[in-house]
Amino acid sequence: MRNSRSWLGVLSFAIILVAWEAAVRLGWLNPFFTSRPSLIFVELIAEAKSGELFRNIRVSLGEFAVGFGSAVLVGLVLGIAAGWYRIIEYILDPFVWFLYSAPLVAFYPIFVIWFGLGMYTVIAISFLLAFTPVMVNTIAGIKSVNPGILLAARSFGARPHDVLWKVALPASVPMIVAGLRLGLGRALTGVIIGELFASSTGLGYSIAYNGQLLKTTDMFVSLMVIAALGVIGTQTLSALEARFDFWRTGPGL
Amino acid sequence: MEGFYTSQPSHVLAASLEILKSQSFARDVSVSLEEFVIGMALAVLIGIPIGLLLGSFQTLRYLLDPPVMAIYATPQLALIPIYVLWLGIGMQSKVAVVFVAAVIPIIVNSIAGVRQVDHSLVLVAQSFCAKKHDIFGKVILPASLPSIMIGVRLGMSRGILGVVVAEMYVSQDGVGNQILKLGSAFRVDHLLFYVLLVSAFGFAATSGVRKLEERLQR
Numbered sequence: 436m437r438n439s440r441s442w443l444g445v446l447s448f449a450i451i452l453v454a455w456e457a458a459v460r461l462g463w464l465n466p467f468f469t470s471r472p473s474l475i476f477v478e479l480i481a482e483a484k485s486g487e488l489f490r491n492i493r494v495s496l497g498e499f500a501v502g503f504g505s506a507v508l509v510g511l512v513l514g515i516a517a518g519w520y521r522i523i524e525y526i527l528d529p530f531v532w533f534l535y536s537a538p539l540v541a542f543y544p545i546f547v548i549w550f551g552l553g554m555y556t557v558i559a560i561s562f563l564l565a566f567t568p569v570m571v572n573t574i575a576g577i578k579s580v581n582p583g584i585l586l587a588a589r590s591f592g593a594r595p596h597d598v599l600w601k602v603a604l605p606a607s608v609p610m611i612v613a614g615l616r617l618g619l620g621r622a623l624t625g626v627i628i629g630e631l632f633a634s635s636t637g638l639g640y641s642i643a644y645n646g647q648l649l650k651t652t653d654m655f656v657s658l659m660v661i662a663a664l665g666v667i668g669t670q671t672l673s674a675l676e677a678r679f680d681f682w683r684t685g686p687g688l
Numbered sequence: 689m690e691g692f693y694t695s696q697p698s699h700v701l702a703a704s705l706e707i708l709k710s711q712s713f714a715r716d717v718s719v720s721l722e723e724f725v726i727g728m729a730l731a732v733l734i735g736i737p738i739g740l741l742l743g744s745f746q747t748l749r750y751l752l753d754p755p756v757m758a759i760y761a762t763p764q765l766a767l768i769p770i771y772v773l774w775l776g777i778g779m780q781s782k783v784a785v786v787f788v789a790a791v792i793p794i795i796v797n798s799i800a801g802v803r804q805v806d807h808s809l810v811l812v813a814q815s816f817c818a819k820k821h822d823i824f825g826k827v828i829l830p831a832s833l834p835s836i837m838i839g840v841r842l843g844m845s846r847g848i849l850g851v852v853v854a855e856m857y858v859s860q861d862g863v864g865n866q867i868l869k870l871g872s873a874f875r876v877d878h879l880l881f882y883v884l885l886v887s888a889f890g891f892a893a894t895s896g897v898r899k900l901e902e903r904l905q906r
Contacts, residue, residue: 443747444754451755468774536845536890538852538864541883544871624763628853631768639766643857646769654773658766665761 470652475659478652492660494637495626498554499664502561503622507615510566514573514614518607519599524574535567539625543633556633561625565618572614576607605679612676619668627661696877700884703877712861717885720863723779724851727786731843735791736836739798743832744824749799760796764789765850768857782854782862789850790843797839801832837901841894848890 452472458464459471466474482488517524539560546556580603588602630639638657645653707713742749742756768785775781805828813823855864863882870879 440750443750447751447755532891533884533887536848536894537883537887538849538867540849540853540856541867541871541879541886544874545876548874620761620763624765627763627766631765631853631857642766642769646773649773651770651773654770658762658770661766662758662762665763666758669757669761 466651467649468651470655474652475655479656479659482653482656488656488660491636491638491641491657492664494554495630495639495661496664498557498561498629498637499622499626502558502625503565503619505558506562506565506618506622507569509562510569510614510618511573511611514570514611515577515599515604517570518574518577519603527570531567531571534563535571539563540628540632543629547633553634553636557626557629557637560629560633561622564625565622568617568621569611569614572610572617573607576610576614577603579610580606608676608679612672612679616669616672619672620665623661623665623668699877700880703875704881707878707881712866716861716863716866719779719861720851720855723782723855723862724786724847727783727851728790728844728847730783730787731790731794731847732840735794735839735843736798738791739795739836739839740802740824740829740832742795743799743802744828753799756792756795759788760792764792764846765853768854771854772858777858777860782851782859785850785854786847789846790840793842793846794836794839797842798832798836801835801839802828804835805831833904834901837897837904841897841901844893844897845890848886848893852886 455464455469456472459466459469479488513523513527517527543556543560546559550556550559584602584606585598588598593602626637627639627642630637631643634640638661641657642654642661645651645657742752764785767788768781771781771784775784809827809831810823813827818826851862852864852867855862856868857864859865863886867879867882870882
């Protein structure tokens with residue numbers, strides 16, 4: 436079962452690539468607009484050899500790491516505080532909802548004045564986009580812990596901080612990880628749109644730059660790399676979730 | 689705080705009145721709204737059936753799941769320059785941005801919804817001799833509705849960000865276009881009005897879907 440599943444997955448990517456290549460070669464698609472897989476692969480190798488690819492990856496990954504890392508830190512701390520103390524939640528609530536639905540990219544010109552064009556502005560956008568889902572899910576996770584197990588812990592004489600660290604927090608791991616996953620996607624989005632507008636290096640900038648020069652193949656190289664980074668990030672989080680949530684027995688599946 | 693960077697509430701209020709009275713305001717809002725509504729409607733109409741199909745047929749799901757997940761993990765807004773290349777700087781490219789940004793979470797959550805349906809419900813329906821399309825329409829669809837609606841809500845907030853960013857990237861009118869112009873001119877008071885407007889719209893739209901969700905679940 437497991438085998439046929441991965442084979443079908445590989446097969447579907449193979450079909451897409453072959454169909455894409457064939458459609459261009461047969462003249463159904465204009466390579467100016469769509470490029471084709473073999474050209475993209477050749478360009479990928481060329482960019483890897485010239486060092487341009489790794490330079491872009493390093494810049495974007497660095498911005499992503501700082502933006503997402505600080506978002507996780509701040510989101511978790513505020514989320515735990517607001518999930519545990521109701522008054523903090525009430526104070527933070529309106530700001531959270533504003534941040535969640537506001538198009539924060541709109542402030543990039545102001546960020547540029549504060550932080551200058553480039554890395555720090557991109558990090559700021561990435562951080563602001565990513566930290567809300569982390570925080571919202573942490574609050575929801577802590578508040579939705581089964582009150583029965585909290586009560587059980589208390590009646591066995593657990594102190595309040597023990598209840599928080601040893602019961603409430605572990606019990607909210609799935610919600611928190613769901614928030615991290617949303618936040619990861621938004622942090623990556625923040626890096627890319629930050630670079631589209633306010634940077635002169637990185638993968639997002641390279642897409643915008645090559646787009647303006649109508650160099651479709653180069654655009655697709657950066658796009659593929661971004662997609663690969665997104666997939667790797669999501670998979671890593673799933674592995675982490677399994678690691679931290681091993682004790683949960685599940686519905687007997 | 690320096691007013692130049694942050695403006696102040698009274699200035700924002702004055703700017704809002706000024707913008708509301710201006711003629712371009714109604715047009716900018718209607719352009720953005722139209723792009724958003726068309727893209728979102730397409731995403732719902734196409735995404736839910738695809739998700740239901742993929743959720744119901746395992747082979748199809750195994751075949752299409754990896755590419756769908758790959759697109760899901762990619763920031764959709766990185767595709768904006770490509771849509772502009774394909775569809776031009778007009779309305780179509782923004783509709784495409786909204787559509788793709790919204791359709792993927794809708795598909796993923798519809799798949800999850802169908803797969804979470806309690807199998808015993810289907811067994812009960814079968815043992816009462818329900819026909820296939822009845823099981824689908826009267827059991828599987830209602831049972832997977834909550835998950836589908838979460839997908840619609842997620843898709844909607846991505847679509848809103850998508851419209852604004854796509855218009856900021858390249859366009860001739862629309863709210864995003866105004867935001868870009870005002871931001872580059874550092875008219876923070878006017879800028880804040882538009883940002884708050886989009887934010888309020890996002891909040892109202894997601895609460896609207898949540899209300900709809902509650903009503904459908906009764």
